[in-house]
Amino acid sequence: MEQEIHITLRFEMAIGKVNLNEIVYKLKELQNPLMLEILRNILMGYDDIISERLCRTDIFPSKARKGLGQHVRKGDSEDRFCGGRKLIKKGYRSKPRQISTVFGKLILPLRRGKCCTCGGIYSPLLSALKLDRYAHKESNFEHEVIEAVIDTNYRRLIDGRSIDISLGGIHNIVVGSDIDQTFQYPVSAEKLSAIMADGTGVKQYRGQKGELRAVIGITQKGRVEPLGSFTNTEWPEIEQTIKARIKEAGPYNIPFIYDGEPGLDDFLADVAESQRCTWHGPRGLYHALWSDGLKKKESEPETDKIKQLIGIELPAGDFEILKEEDKEKVTSQYENSKSAIKELIETFREKGYKHGTSYLENLSERLFTNIEIWLKTGVIAPKTTSLLERAFREIGRRLKRIAWGWSDQAVTNMSKMIMIRQYSRDKWIEYWKEKLGIQDNFNIQISSVKLSPGTHF
Ligand SMILES: [Zn+2]
Numbered sequence: 192m193e194q195e196i197h198i199t200l201r202f203e204m205a206i207g208k209v210n211l212n213e214i215v216y217k218l219k220e221l222q223n224p225l226m227l228e229i230l231r232n233i234l235m236g237y238d239d240i241i242s243e244r245l246c247r248t249d250i251f252p253s254k255a256r257k258g259l260g261q262h263v264r265k266g267d268s269e270d271r272f273c274g275g276r277k278l279i280k281k282g283y284r285s286k287p288r289q290i291s292t293v294f295g296k297l298i299l300p301l302r303r304g305k306c307c308t309c310g311g312i313y314s315p316l317l318s319a320l321k322l323d324r325y326a327h328k329e330s331n332f333e334h335e336v337i338e339a340v341i342d343t344n345y346r347r348l349i350d351g352r353s354i355d356i357s358l359g360g361i362h363n364i365v366v367g368s369d370i371d372q373t374f375q376y377p378v379s380a381e382k383l384s385a386i387m388a389d390g391t392g393v394k395q396y397r398g399q400k401g402e403l404r405a406v407i408g409i410t411q412k413g414r415v416e417p418l419g420s421f422t423n424t425e426w427p428e429i430e431q432t433i434k435a436r437i438k439e440a441g442p443y444n445i446p447f448i449y450d451g452e453p454g455l456d457d458f459l460a461d462v463a464e465s466q467r468c469t470w471h472g473p474r475g476l477y478h479a480l481w482s483d484g485l486k487k488k489e490s491e492p493e494t495d496k497i498k499q500l501i502g503i504e505l506p507a508g509d510f511e512i513l514k515e516e517d518k519e520k521v522t523s524q525y526e527n528s529k530s531a532i533k534e535l536i537e538t539f540r541e542k543g544y545k546h547g548t549s550y551l552e553n554l555s556e557r558l559f560t561n562i563e564i565w566l567k568t569g570v571i572a573p574k575t576t577s578l579l580e581r582a583f584r585e586i587g588r589r590l591k592r593i594a595w596g597w598s599d600q601a602v603t604n605m606s607k608m609i610m611i612r613q614y615s616r617d618k619w620i621e622y623w624k625e626k627l628g629i630q631d632n633f634n635i636q637i638s639s640v641k642l643s644p645g646t647h648f
Contacts, residue, residue, distance in 0.1 A: 192240075195638070196232060198225075226294040238302045238316040245278040245304060245315055261318045265311030275308025284314060291328040291356070293335050321628070330627050333364050340365070341589060341609055365601045370608055373622060377438040378416060383408040386418070386447045388429075388455060391583045393422070393590055393602055401599065403590070403606055406433050407582065407614075415582065415614035420606040422599040430458055473498045479550035483543075493547070496535065497554075529559055585613065 200221075204214075244251045245260045256276050264273035281303040290297045301314040317324065340361055356364075388406045395401040401423050408416040418436060421429050437459075447459055473494040480490040532555045539548040586606050590597075597605070612619045 194236065196229060198229070223294040227292070227297055230292065230294065230297060231299060234297075234299055234316065234320070237319070241315045241319050242278065242280055242302050242304060245276060246280055248277050259319055260315055262306060262311055262313040262315070265306070265309040273306060273309045273311065275306045277307040278304035278315065279307060281305050281312060288317075289327060290322075291332045293329075293331045328364075330623075334623050334627070336361060336364055337368075337608060338612075340605070341612055362597055362601050365604050365608075366598065368604050368608070369626075370604050370611075370622075371600075374417070374607070374611060374618070375436065378408060378418065378436050380437050382410050383416065385409040386459060388447070388458060389583055391587050393587070395597060395599075395602065401602065403586070403602055404429060405583065405586070405606060405610065407610070415610070417607065417610035417614060420603050420610060422602040422606075426455060426458065433459065475554065476547065476550055479546040480544060482546040485544070485547075490547075493535070493539075497532075497551075525559075529555070582610065582613070585609065 241259050244255050248256075253276065260276045260278065262273055263270050267273075284301045284303055287298045287300045290299060301316055303312055303314055305312050317326075322329075336356060386406065386408050388404070390402050390404040393401045393403045403420065403422050404424060404426070405420045406418040406429065408418050410416055418433050419429065421432075476497050477487070477490055477494050480493065481487075532551065536548055536551050536555070539551060586609050589609055590602065590605060611622075
């Protein structure tokens, strides 16, 4: 159905004085109120059409009422829908509905009608717009609020517009999100080049300390695949959830990397191979050499050497993706370290440091498979779980600004949103499109803008 909307704007200008900036400035101020007014007109017009079709069953065939007039049967204890599609108009509700939109607060008068079948009184516009009985916001609004919260500039969003939302309101939007049920699609272990896990503290209700834990995968293309975020959940339970999401059960020998977090030694042992972060190498070597009878003074030169050898410096980038031009440098550093460590192992063997030898052999194997994977896939994080640490720092920073006093569910949801938006942007966009139900059922364009001269020149 095609309709037109006619807008009359009146303006005055001081000839010979006005400048471009002022014109643009004033037009910009008009944007949101104008959109709000257009929206209100479109909706009220739609309300009229719906009412007319539901009332005049003598003119309109049932086909014209398709998708309209759904309502709960009056007095039905189980809230079942009524089959009646004929209405008697009952004017407007005494109070218009207030709906928060991206343009500001919409004050929308709602028609009422009485069902000729069950006698129930309802507003047919609400169900036609797929609005809940109690809905007071539309989802674009929800989307903007969440984006703003993730960017930690929600203040600007609220101050810049007439949007009225409290911290509590934001909390409710985040808790009410279905993000927890979405993004549960299975992940192919074959496509992952590493799995990482870590935890960080968050301040929750009444300053209580909570623990946020996250597991992420790194795909072979170097992208982050969020596998799960959890608040105050034990690692074994997290493991079960992650396992359920990984398609294949077979051992893929994916390195599992963590930073010495207790309770993670056998995490995902069926699919991944635990790699305690090699950063702890020097300390581990010190302990091994101690068992071989070496005092601190004697083992220090060796642990220092290891510190240097595993400290291959890599260029820091946003996604920590190794660039082609840097690969050569890293490869040669890596080759040098590898032969140096091998030499050291031989020296240890000759000197009879049994523990030291086997410790170093283990460490070098882990270290080198690690680096080989990074070189092959281009994702770098050879010594620490820097990628994960970075992701956590980011989540922590954003949560700190806004999520103090939040519940477990809110913190979990928020961290999921941050992860998915930061690292799987295409999936994030897709999620919102589906949520908003954008299906080409409404299109609008500007058909003409004409200037009519005023009466006074
Ligand atoms: Zn009815």
